[in-house]
Amino acid sequence: MRYRQFFLPLVLAVVFLSSCHSPKKGPAPSWPSTTNETHPWTRWWWHGSAVNAKDLTDNMEQLHEAGFGGLEITPIYGVKGFEDQDLSFQSNEWMDMFEHTLQEGKRLDLGIDLANASGWPFGGRWIQADDACKYVAYKQYHVKRGRKLTEKVEFIQKPILRTVGTKLKLEDIKFPISSNTNLQEMALDQVRFQKPLPLQTLMAYSNQGDVIDLTDKVDANGQLDWTAPEGDWDLYAVFEGWHGKMVERAGKGGEGNVIDHFSEKAAKDFLAFYDSTATGHNLSGLRAFFNDSYEVDDANGEADWTPKFFDEFKTLRGYDLREDLPALFGKDSEEMNSRVMCDYRETISDLLLTRFTNVWADWAKSHNALIRNQAHGSPAAILDLYEASGIPETEGTDPMRIKMATSAGHVSGKPLIACEAATWLDDHFLATLSKSKQNFDRYLANGVNHIVYHGTPYSPINDPFPGWMFYAAVHYAPTNSWWPDLKSLNQYVTNSQSFLQHAAPDNDLLLYFPIYDAWSERGRSMLRHFGMHTEELTKELSQSLLSQGYTFDYISDRQIQTLSGEKDLIKAKGATYKTILIPTCEYIPLQSMKKLKALAEGGATIIFESKLPMDVPGVADLKERQKSYDELIASIEFQEENDMEVARVGNGFFICCSDISSMLKRRSVYPEEMASLGLWFSRVERLEGTAYFICNWTDKAIDQWVKIESSGEEAAWFNPMNRAIGKAEVKKLSDSQSEVYLQLQPGETLILQWYPYSFDLDNYPVYEQNENKTELAGEWTVSFIHGGPSLPPTFTTEKLQSWPEISDELKVFSGTAAYKTQFSKPSETAAGYRLDLGEVYQSAKVILNGEELQTLYGPSYSLVIPSEKLKDSNELEIRVSNLMANRMIEMDKEGGQYKKFYNTNFAAHERENRGADGLFTAASWEPLPSGLVGPISLTPLQTKTIN
Incomplete structure (x- = not known):
C-alpha cells in the first residue's frame, strides 16, 4: 500500500491480532515485491537540452537495462x-x-520527475526585477529639535558582478537581464x-519614546520635508535592494533572475510559464x-526581503x-533586539512555507503531480518545509542533516524520503562503487528509502x-569503466529499498528542535540557515543519542500541534513514539508548552x-x-x-534531568547495542513485524551475539547483495528484547x-574458518x-600484477x-569455502562454472561459495573493472578534449x-593500480556451532 497513513494502522492491527492468535506455522519468508520506485533513480542532466528523440530513447533503454527505476530531468x-541543437527551456520544441x-x-516503466528550473534555484528569463529576490538595506540619520534633515534620504546600491569562468565588465551587461542575448x-x-534603491519606509524615533512615520514626507528626489519637534530624533530609512542572484548552471532559455521566494506573486508568475507552454502536450x-x-544566499549578501514584508509581518506577528x-x-x-529579530526570522520562515512551498505544492497538484523538495539551506523551519513536500529530499553525509528530511517524512507519514546521493563523492574519475555503496548505506541507515543518484x-x-x-558528480553513465x-x-539498492519503502518508521523518541533559540540569537547576519551542516542547537545531544544507538526523529513546534496521545504513547500522522525529549533551551512558544502538557x-x-x-519568544502580547x-509552569510540581525532578501531570x-540515559530508561527507551559496535542501522515496522537494515563500515568483521530492542516468534536474514535468505539464530529475552547472532564482514x-x-x-x-588456506596459483588467461x-x-600469466606494471598500453586502459x-x-x-581475491582494483564479478555468484566492490573482496557449488574440476572467471582515471590521464595529457561545456566547464573538487x-x-597523475592483483585463495569453512 503506497501511503503510510493507511499502512501503519494495518501494521498495528496485524501485530495485535497475531499476538492474540499467533499461528504455529506461517509462510516461508520471501523478498518483497518491487516497483520502479524501489529501484534507484538518477538525476538526468540535459546539457543545453540539446536532445533528440532517438538519443533520448537510446539513453533511457541503457538506464533501464542498468536497473534504474526512474529519471529526474534537470x-x-x-x-x-552543439549550440544549433540546443532547445530553449520549456519552448514548444x-x-x-x-x-x-x-x-x-511509460513504455520502459521508468518514472519521470522534472526540475521546475533549468539549473537552480527557481528563476529564469521570464522573471523580471519586480519578481526577483530582494534584500533589505537601511540608513540611520539624527535630527535635533527644530532642525530639518538636509541629507537626501537615499541609498545607492553598490555594483556587483560575479560570473563563472568568464571575464566581463558590468557595462557589458544590459538591464533587464532578459534583454541579453548571450547569457x-x-x-x-x-x-x-x-x-x-526604492524607499520602503522612513520612521522617526525620539528619545522620549515617540514614533512618527515620515515616509509620505519624502519627495521623489529624496528630500524630507519635516521639522523635528521636541526631543532628539533618530531616523531609520529602509530600502529594498535587488539581490542579483542568477539561476546557477542554467541552460538556454532558463538563465536569469532567481525568484523572490517570499512572494506569492513571484512564485505564481514563475510557475505560470510552465502552464503557458504545457498546453497542447500530453504530459501525463x-x-x-x-x-x-534553496541556495539563494551562496552569493554576496542575503535575500532577506520582499515588497510586502511590513504588511505580512503585521498579519503574522501581530x-x-x-x-x-x-x-x-x-x-x-x-532583549528587544533579540525578540524582534526572532519575529523577523519567523516571518521569513512563514513566508517561505506559505508563499512559496505551499503555493508550489498546490500548483503541482493541479498537474496531478507531487513536489520533491530539498529544503536544506533555507532560512526557515525546514522540518515544516519538508513536511509540506510530497517527497522530502536531503543530501550530504552528516546524519543530522539527513535526519532533518527523514524526520519530517516520518512524522508526517511520507511514503518516500529521497536523497541526492554521491555528490562530489571524490574528484573526477576516482569514485569507486565501494564508496558509492557506503554513501548509499549512510542514507538508508538514517531513514532515506528513495535514493536518487547524482x-x-x-x-x-x-x-x-x-x-x-x-562537473560535480559521480559519472553514473555507460562511458564509465565500471558501468x-x-x-x-x-x-542491491532495489533489494534494500523494497524493505524500507513498504514500512513505517520505528523510532523511540521525538527530539524537539529549538529553533526559537537560533532565531533569537542575532549573529552576524539577518538570517539563520538550517540543514546545511550539523545543527549547533542540538549537536552534542543528537550526536550522543545517535552514537549510543537511540532511535529518534526531530520535531518542530508546528508539528507538535498535530500530535495526539494513546495511553502512554505519542502518535504522529506517520509514526508512534514513546516520549518527547526537549533539549536545554531558553525559549519555547506558549502553545508548544501547552500541547506538551496536554x-x-x-x-x-x-x-x-x-x-x-x-x-x-517574540514581542507581541509578551507580558500576557x-x-x-x-x-503553566507553576502548576507543575x-x-x-x-537525581531527577519528576512531576505527575495528569x-x-x-521529567527534568541532565542524565538523558537514566530518564529514557525510566520510559523503557533503550539504545540499540549494535551502535556500540560501530554498525549503521535503521529499524522499521513492516506488515510482518520489525525489520532492521544493518551495515558494517568498520574495519573489523562482526561475529557475535547482539542484543536488539525488538522481538517476535522467529526471524530471517536477507542479504540484499546476493538475495540469500535464511533463518536467524535468535534468543528471545522478553516481548521487546532479543539477541541475534550476527556475522557481518566490513562493507x-x-x-x-x-x-x-x-x-x-x-x-x-554462520561459518568459522580454519587456517588451511589454498592459494589458486595456476595459470590465468x-x-x-570492455x-x-x-x-x-589477450595474454596468459602465472603472476598477477596491476595493469600499469604490465605494459605501456595497459597504463592508459580503463575498462574490464x-x-x-x-x-x-x-x-x-x-x-563452504571462502574465496578471497586479495587486492582488487576496483570491482570484481565472480563467475563459477558459468554461474554468476556476486559482484564485489570492497573493502573486503571475498565471498562464501557453498560446497555443493564446487565440482571436482572448476572454471573460475573474475571480471575486474578499474576506474576510468587511467584513460582520462592520457586524455588530459593530450589536451583534455572532453572539457567542452559552458559555465563551469568541468571544475575540480x-x-x-x-x-x-x-x-x-x-595530467599530473600517475596511472592508478588496476586489475586483479591477488593473491586468490580458498579457505574451508565449517558450520559454526552457536551456544
Whole structure:
C-alpha cells in the first residue's frame, strides 16, 4: 500500500491480532515485491537540452537495462559545438521532447520527475526585477529639535558582478537581464547595478519614546520635508535592494533572475510559464516536480526581503515592525533586539512555507503531480518545509542533516524520503562503487528509502568517449569503466529499498528542535540557515543519542500541534513514539508548552534535558504570554527522585534531568547495542513485524551475539547483495528484547526481519574458518572485453600484477578484463569455502562454472561459495573493472578534449587538480593500480556451532 497513513494502522492491527492468535506455522519468508520506485533513480542532466528523440530513447533503454527505476530531468548549461541543437527551456520544441520522454518512460516503466528550473534555484528569463529576490538595506540619520534633515534620504546600491569562468565588465551587461542575448556565454552568477534603491519606509524615533512615520514626507528626489519637534530624533530609512542572484548552471532559455521566494506573486508568475507552454502536450505520467535546494544566499549578501514584508509581518506577528526598526537593526536593548529579530526570522520562515512551498505544492497538484523538495539551506523551519513536500529530499553525509528530511517524512507519514546521493563523492574519475555503496548505506541507515543518484548526463550515443559529463558528480553513465558492474549495485539498492519503502518508521523518541533559540540569537547576519551542516542547537545531544544507538526523529513546534496521545504513547500522522525529549533551551512558544502538557495529561512522558525552557519568544502580547507561561509552569510540581525532578501531570509525567540515559530508561527507551559496535542501522515496522537494515563500515568483521530492542516468534536474514535468505539464530529475552547472532564482514549489509509465527527455512549460514588456506596459483588467461582507448591483446600469466606494471598500453586502459583459471575442489570436507581475491582494483564479478555468484566492490573482496557449488574440476572467471582515471590521464595529457561545456566547464573538487586554466586536469597523475592483483585463495569453512 503506497501511503503510510493507511499502512501503519494495518501494521498495528496485524501485530495485535497475531499476538492474540499467533499461528504455529506461517509462510516461508520471501523478498518483497518491487516497483520502479524501489529501484534507484538518477538525476538526468540535459546539457543545453540539446536532445533528440532517438538519443533520448537510446539513453533511457541503457538506464533501464542498468536497473534504474526512474529519471529526474534537470536541464543545465550547454555543450560547445552543439549550440544549433540546443532547445530553449520549456519552448514548444522542448515540450515535444519532454512529452516523448514521458511516453518512453511509460513504455520502459521508468518514472519521470522534472526540475521546475533549468539549473537552480527557481528563476529564469521570464522573471523580471519586480519578481526577483530582494534584500533589505537601511540608513540611520539624527535630527535635533527644530532642525530639518538636509541629507537626501537615499541609498545607492553598490555594483556587483560575479560570473563563472568568464571575464566581463558590468557595462557589458544590459538591464533587464532578459534583454541579453548571450547569457550562456556570460555565465552570470550575481549582478547588481549601481542605482538608487526604492524607499520602503522612513520612521522617526525620539528619545522620549515617540514614533512618527515620515515616509509620505519624502519627495521623489529624496528630500524630507519635516521639522523635528521636541526631543532628539533618530531616523531609520529602509530600502529594498535587488539581490542579483542568477539561476546557477542554467541552460538556454532558463538563465536569469532567481525568484523572490517570499512572494506569492513571484512564485505564481514563475510557475505560470510552465502552464503557458504545457498546453497542447500530453504530459501525463510525470510523478513530481523537483527543487534543488534553496541556495539563494551562496552569493554576496542575503535575500532577506520582499515588497510586502511590513504588511505580512503585521498579519503574522501581530504588531507593526516599522515601530521597532531600531531593534530590527540591533540598536535597541539586547532583549528587544533579540525578540524582534526572532519575529523577523519567523516571518521569513512563514513566508517561505506559505508563499512559496505551499503555493508550489498546490500548483503541482493541479498537474496531478507531487513536489520533491530539498529544503536544506533555507532560512526557515525546514522540518515544516519538508513536511509540506510530497517527497522530502536531503543530501550530504552528516546524519543530522539527513535526519532533518527523514524526520519530517516520518512524522508526517511520507511514503518516500529521497536523497541526492554521491555528490562530489571524490574528484573526477576516482569514485569507486565501494564508496558509492557506503554513501548509499549512510542514507538508508538514517531513514532515506528513495535514493536518487547524482547523476547521469544525457549524451548522444555516437559522441566520442567520454561523452557529456557533469562537473560535480559521480559519472553514473555507460562511458564509465565500471558501468558493467553498476547493475548489481542498483539491484542491491532495489533489494534494500523494497524493505524500507513498504514500512513505517520505528523510532523511540521525538527530539524537539529549538529553533526559537537560533532565531533569537542575532549573529552576524539577518538570517539563520538550517540543514546545511550539523545543527549547533542540538549537536552534542543528537550526536550522543545517535552514537549510543537511540532511535529518534526531530520535531518542530508546528508539528507538535498535530500530535495526539494513546495511553502512554505519542502518535504522529506517520509514526508512534514513546516520549518527547526537549533539549536545554531558553525559549519555547506558549502553545508548544501547552500541547506538551496536554500530551502528558493524556499519559505521555515529556523529558527535559536539565531544566524547563525559561521563556516565550517574540514581542507581541509578551507580558500576557509570559504570565500564562509562568502560570503553566507553576502548576507543575516537581519532586526529587533519584537525581531527577519528576512531576505527575495528569496521567503522565514531566521529567527534568541532565542524565538523558537514566530518564529514557525510566520510559523503557533503550539504545540499540549494535551502535556500540560501530554498525549503521535503521529499524522499521513492516506488515510482518520489525525489520532492521544493518551495515558494517568498520574495519573489523562482526561475529557475535547482539542484543536488539525488538522481538517476535522467529526471524530471517536477507542479504540484499546476493538475495540469500535464511533463518536467524535468535534468543528471545522478553516481548521487546532479543539477541541475534550476527556475522557481518566490513562493507557488508544484512536485513533482519521478524515474523509473528514460525516457518520452515534453512538457517542462514554462520561459518568459522580454519587456517588451511589454498592459494589458486595456476595459470590465468586474461582477456579484455570492455573499455578503451582500445582493447589490449589477450595474454596468459602465472603472476598477477596491476595493469600499469604490465605494459605501456595497459597504463592508459580503463575498462574490464576477464581472468580465467581452472582449479580442483579442495580435498578437505567443508560446508563452504571462502574465496578471497586479495587486492582488487576496483570491482570484481565472480563467475563459477558459468554461474554468476556476486559482484564485489570492497573493502573486503571475498565471498562464501557453498560446497555443493564446487565440482571436482572448476572454471573460475573474475571480471575486474578499474576506474576510468587511467584513460582520462592520457586524455588530459593530450589536451583534455572532453572539457567542452559552458559555465563551469568541468571544475575540480580538489585545488591540486586544477590546471593553469582553472579547470580540472588529471595530467599530473600517475596511472592508478588496476586489475586483479591477488593473491586468490580458498579457505574451508565449517558450520559454526552457536551456544
